[in-house]
Amino acid sequence: MTIPLRLMVFTDLDGTLLDHDTYSWAAAQPALAALKDLSAAVVLASSKTAAEVGTLRAALGLQDWPAIVENGAGHLPPGVSSVQGGSGYADLRQILAGLPPDLRQNFRGFGDVTLAQLGEMTGLPPAGAQLAQQRDFSEPGQWLGTVQQQADFLTHLQAQGVSAQQGGRFLTLSFGGNKVDQLRKIVQRYAPQHTIALGDAPNDVQMLEATDFGVVVANPHRAPLAPLQGEAEGRIIRSTAAGPQGWNAAMLHFLDRLQLNKG
Ligand SMILES: [Mg+2]
Structure with a gap:
């Protein structure tokens, strides 16, 4: 019997999970640990290459989950460090x-x-x-x-x-493909009960609007995003703090809201 996946999180990297200046995710560690306790999936979704994302994914201990690379032009399957046979x-x-x-x-x-x-x-x-x-x-x-x-x-x-x-x-x-195309394929494959996406930039908007819940992570280095579909109803929220600090607070908020937080 397979245990149903309760939660799948899709996250942008630069300016979202990673600090804009230091590239550190340390401030998001409490929420990442809570997600690990829940056996929740965390899918990295970035403009970076498979080589770049593979290194980060391993450092984050997320190698059991697929990752979206090159802005959704492709994906990196779980457990491998490079894409095989892509032409x-x-x-x-x-x-x-x-x-x-x-x-x-x-x-x-x-x-x-x-x-x-x-x-x-x-x-x-x-x-x-x-x-x-x-x-x-x-x-x-x-x-x-x-x-x-x-x-x-x-x-x-x-x-x-x-x-x-x-x-x-x-x-x-x-040859086409964006973050949300890959997200839809991954959601279809894993059928999680809940989905949450986090991002800071225009190329994350579709992803935030395609999941159950979304977080616009504050990025003081760019103009704020225009109001998104679902924001008025509170389906999409904005973090106050920037980068991983905002990521952490917003994720803990949603874990409480979905009554998934064990702590
Ligand atoms: Mg970004």
């Missing part, structure tokens, strides 16, 4: 290589640059840049041309099934 990234690079050179030359992808250049593009230290370059599903990059050239570039890619998401810093190419 998405190689296919993307091949499609890029086949574009007319006048369009191709205006896109500077993570796979086009050296580690030192990637460090400059992302602000990551060399070890971090190396993990960010180990891609499985999507190719972020800088657009160096005009808006019209970008439209031509995207039309060529679209014809080959490639879509683009414009983020704060990078234009990210993939």
Whole structure:
């Protein structure tokens, strides 16, 4: 007999579970420990690569749960540290290589640059840049041309099934998929009784609106999100404290509210 999963938590990393400046999750430790006591699932959902998320997931002791990587372009199954047999990234690079050179030359992808250049593009230290370059599903990059050239570039890619998401810093190419697509597949597979999502940015909104409960974690480094669907009814709440501190308080609040807190 399998025990039903009572609670599944989906969480963004940067600015949500991880502190914006220090990348520490120490302040969320009490709530993480309470979730562990409940055998609740915690699914990390990030723009980071499988290589980056796998390292963090192991450090958090969450390797028994899947993780959503590269902004939902793919997922990292439980118990493994890398994605096996994914051909998405190689296919993307091949499609890029086949574009007319006048369009191709205006896109500077993570796979086009050296580690030192990637460090400059992302602000990551060399070890971090190396993990960010180990891609499985999507190719972020800088657009160096005009808006019209970008439209031509995207039309060529679209014809080959490639879509683009414009983020704060990078234009990210993939064969589709976002955080909420992956979330829905995972929820279907595990059928948890309750779901909660936590995030701090526009690319987390759909995820917060797709779960039973949501938490907008305060991030003083960006403009606050506009009111979300479900916020007026209290299905989605906002944390007062930023990052892991806000994460901790909001999670303990929901454990009380759902009467799941043993302590
Ligand atoms: Mg974030």
